[in-house]
Each structure stands twice: as C-alpha cells, then as structure tokens.
Amino acid sequence: MTVQECERLKRITARDTRICQTYLRIIKHNEEKQILVNGEFRRLIKKDLTVDKSILDKLTLTTSKRTTVPHDLKKRYSHCSHNEFQECRDKAIWTDESWRKLQAYSTMELKRPQFKTKTSRPMYPRITQGSYTVRVHFESGNTDAKLWLELRDSLDSKKSNKRIHKRLKLPLTYSPYHENKLKPEQIKQIELVYKSKERQWYAHFIQKYSVPSYQSTNPPAVLGVDLGIKKTAVAVLLTPRGKVIMDELCFIVNKERQSKIWQLNKRIKDIQKKLDTKINNGQSHNQLNVKLSQLRRKRRSITEQELGYAVNQLVEFILQLKKQYNLFVSVGYPKDIRKSYLRGSGSKSHRRQLHKWYYRLFITKLKYKLKRYGFEPHHVVAVKEKNTSNTCSSCNSTNTTRTGQGQFNCHKCKYELDADLNGAKNIAKRLIRYALKPKLRHPLKPKNYYVWDLLTKDNHPIELFKSLRPLGKWLR
Ligand SMILES: [Zn+2]
Known part of the structure; x- marks a missing residue:
C-alpha cells in the first residue's frame, strides 16, 4: 500500500x-x-x-x-x-x-455511546455490474500478495452525468488458516479497523453459515451438569418420569490431566510460600516471581485443554439426547469458591475470579459449540450451585452426610446415591424451580423483552420461561 x-x-x-x-x-x-x-x-x-x-x-x-x-x-x-x-x-x-x-436492565445511568476513535463502517460486498463499494478477490501469479481488498474511494468523485470512483486496492496478509476459511462469496460483512498502538490496519470478515433450526415436539427434559474437581463434569438427565437411568448420565474424568493440575497446584503453593518469606525478609524475589507466573500460565493452559475436552464430550452426549427430548441444560454456577481448588493463587478475591473464569469459559464454550449444531443457546442456563451437594435430591432434606468414597446418604429418607450424581440432579431440579416460580429469589430476572441472568450477566430471550414451564408438571 x-x-x-x-x-x-x-x-x-x-x-x-x-x-x-x-x-x-x-x-x-x-x-x-x-x-x-x-x-x-x-x-x-x-x-x-x-x-x-x-x-x-x-x-x-x-x-x-x-x-x-x-x-x-x-x-x-x-x-x-x-x-x-x-x-x-x-x-x-x-x-x-x-x-x-x-x-x-441497569439501575445506573449509562453513558451514551460515542465514536471517539476511528471506526470504519461495516461494508457489505455488493457487486452490481462492475460497480461495487467493496470486493475481495484472490489473485494468482502475484508474488507479493494473493488476497486483495478493493474499496471504492468515494472522497472526491468526478461529477459528470455519472459518478466515477477510483478504487483503493489493499493487499491483505493472511495465514494458511485464513486462506482455508475465507470464501469471498460467503462474506457478508467487512470492517476495517486501525490499531493505533501497532500502527496497522486489520480487516475483520464476517461470513455466514447456515445452521439447521431446532424445534422439538419431544417431551421436555433437563440435563443437570455439575463441574467438579475430581471429576471434570458429571451430567444427569431428568426425564418426565423423574428417573435417572444408567445410560442417561455422563461422567467426564481425565485422570492424567487432573494429576498434572494437582502437581502444579502443589508447586505453585510451595513457591508462593518461599516468595512470602523472601518478601517478609526484604530479599530480592524477581526470579521467583517469573517462575510463579510461568507455572500459573501453564496451569491455565492445561485447565483450558481439560475444559475443551469436557465440552466436546458433553456436546456429543447432548446431541444424542436431543433426538429424544426437548432438552434444557442446567449448569451449576458457583457463588463461593471451593477452598482446595486453585491453591496458592494469591488473595481470596483473586482465586474467586479465577474460579468464575473457569465456569464462564465452560458455559461460553458449550453454548458456542452447541449453536453450531442447531441447538438453541438459550437452552443452556446457569443456576446457583449453593447447597446442591448437601441436599437430598429425593426429599430435599439437608440432614445428610457425604462419605469419603463420594457416597451420599440421606438420614431422613434413607436415600443413597453417588454424591456427584446427587449434586447434578439437584442442579437439574433447580432450573425447573426457576421456571415454576419466576418471582422467587433466583438469578433469572425477567425484564421487558429479556431475561437478565444475574449469575453470568448474560441475557436470554423471554421465551425461556415459556418453554421451561411444561417441565414443572412432573416436579411434584
Ligand atoms: Zn432424602
């Protein structure tokens, strides 16, 4: 250029x-x-x-x-x-x-939007017999660049009977990944963004895929998903019969990665201790700081891998169930962190943030993946995780114990179950309760045309409540 x-x-x-x-x-x-x-x-x-x-x-x-x-x-x-x-x-x-x-849905007065920095308009490629505002094309044989963006230069055009515009021809650099993904005929929108820090222009492309729409006449069912430490995720399906059948639950465990994370946790904790003593004694601690951030980054990437693996497994499971049921997915979302997890990650508030990051990432990834298979993303809802592990999923009593082997015992109705299954079942039941009593204190707040989710700060369409309502019939 x-x-x-x-x-x-x-x-x-x-x-x-x-x-x-x-x-x-x-x-x-x-x-x-x-x-x-x-x-x-x-x-x-x-x-x-x-x-x-x-x-x-x-x-x-x-x-x-x-x-x-x-x-x-x-x-x-x-x-x-x-x-x-x-x-x-x-x-x-x-x-x-x-x-x-x-x-x-905000109680505060929000500032009106303004365009302060340079932002390009979104451009829609339109070709009408040679006259176009923007066009993308591949050029073969040119060694400098193969991909070009042609833009109408409409600053000053000659005004005779017909307007004549010059064209700006912008070469684009790209990776093989982009070359595979980019289909000039599928591009719906292009935006040019100037990043002043890097002093570079970026072209953002939006391509349209068609996704089959998902409308089910099947009976409703809720899949409760409990994210945990020992097991990455446990999913249980509650059907209109209200029963858990063995082939309708899913345990996702990856021992290898888990032990890696535990080891890293231990090392991070040790280094954190050393660092604290050095700081207290007034010694230099730069090297330890570097090491610590390295280890944390490593732990983060392993956690992310683990999460991606769990999401993939769960998506497969959900798509199987979708054939039989009008499925809703209820994911337990923590209010407080579990103490043992993410040890040695600085202050308590910092750990809480990390923990929430993990759950948010899980929900976002799950929604994104499912959407590509035509599963409506607002069928995935976060519910409060509080007390789900110590409540009996059969009689709602909290007079219960959890044994060391992960077995759950209810003293009131003598119900026995795997503790993680019990938690996931409670999470599924909680979503149904939300739908039944929208006025009760729970995080889904209907407002005008949206349901505002206080947990994840997402918003769902108001239809969510309507489609969840039939589930309530078989809760009692
Ligand atoms: Zn019970």
Missing part, C-alpha cells in the same frame, strides 16, 4: 466515523418525538427498543421521490453514496441499540 493510499484510507474512515456520529446524534434528537410517516404518527424507537430503519432513512436520506428531509445528509457529505450512508447507519443503530438494551 502506498503512502498516498494509506492517507486516503485514513480519510475515508475518518469521514465514516463522522457520519456514524451524526446518525447517533439524529437518533438522540428524535427519540422522544412523534414522526409523521405516511399519514400516521410513529416513533423512531420501537417497543422492543430497536431503531426503525425506514423512519431513520426518511429523516436523513433524500431520494428521487423524497426531495426534502429534516436532516439532509447527502447535502452535507455530497460524495457519499446511498449505500455508504446505509452502512454507516447500521453501525450507528447497532451501537445505539446495545446501549439502549443495557440501559433497560
């Missing part, structure tokens, strides 16, 4: 940023007003907090039929095309909508 081209690109993105900012201002200016459209008054912000694109267009863009508008953008940015305006409009609308939704 020549210096001149680089300058042009900077100017184009700067202009786009200004247009996006203008759109945000127009939305703010008109959000309270009633706007006359085709003889009736309508609002720019719809009831579900989204922005009405057609009304916004009527406010800003002139067409051959519509000659005057309140905010004439085409007059202000005379070289910009209709398509380019719409691309900027979409960017502004996304930003505004995400702020609006956050504000809807």
